């Protein structure tokens with residue numbers, strides 16, 4: 291999944307793709323580089339971000355979704371608002387990526403159910419204005435699983451087909467670096483919330499996030515720049531896919547496509563060997 295943030299203020303690429311023509315060209319470039327899904331978003335969720343008015347979000351994403359869908363891209367709409375999701379689906383998007391997992395807008399699960407599209411349900415504890423206040427866990431993996439499980443219950447109760455639900459641990463959203471790493475090494479547990487016998491597909495969105503920049507900090511201890519974290523992102527992609535992740539959401543596609551291919555082959559052999 292390649293990211294097209296049509297925002298002035300996303301943490302790693304804010305402002306770069308705000309112009310619709312540039313955003314469309316970028317989405318086409320990511321698709322040409324091998325992204326199977328193009329995720330278009332019009333509201334930044336960087337720490338401290340305030341909400342964007344719905345009209346602004348719509349005017350940012352709709353022309354981009356429409357053009358990319360018309361060009362044959364499989365487009366995902368990254369939004370917490372049911373009305374934005376609805377209009378984006380009408381404009382040709384085929385999947386909904388809701389970082390609030392249905393919590394920000396109670397109409398979202400019903401809309402997704404009515405449209406019958408894949409639904410990314412991310413773990414979330416509140417809006418980005420206070421990103422780290424709720425980052426308090428006694429057992430981060432257990433709590434994220436339980437809270438995701440309740441979002442899955444709510445989605446299914448609203449009529450969403452369980453086959454279309456994708457889970458996301460929400461790296462960086464109410465998570466400190468140590469929480470992100472614990473979740474990354476527990477993807478198999480994230481895939482199976484309490485009370486469910488099935489494995490849901492898992493999406494991992496570590497790309498360029500600050501916890502990666504810290505691990506590859508320079509000798510002076512300064513975290514790597516956002517774009518300077520792209521190789522670290524590729525490393526996470528390989529590890530996450532080898533551990534069973536279904537999808538990775540990334541800003542720079544080419545190296546990640548190779549990592550997905552290598553890790554998929556690795557996992558195939560691993561699964562064959564372990565019966």
Ligand code: PMM
Nearest residue numbers: 300301387389410412458460461495
């Ligand atoms: N992170 C961001 C935006 N959208 N969607 C999902 N499903 N999971 C995420 O972790 C996620 C997301 C924020 O990062 P960005 O500014 O790079 O888009």
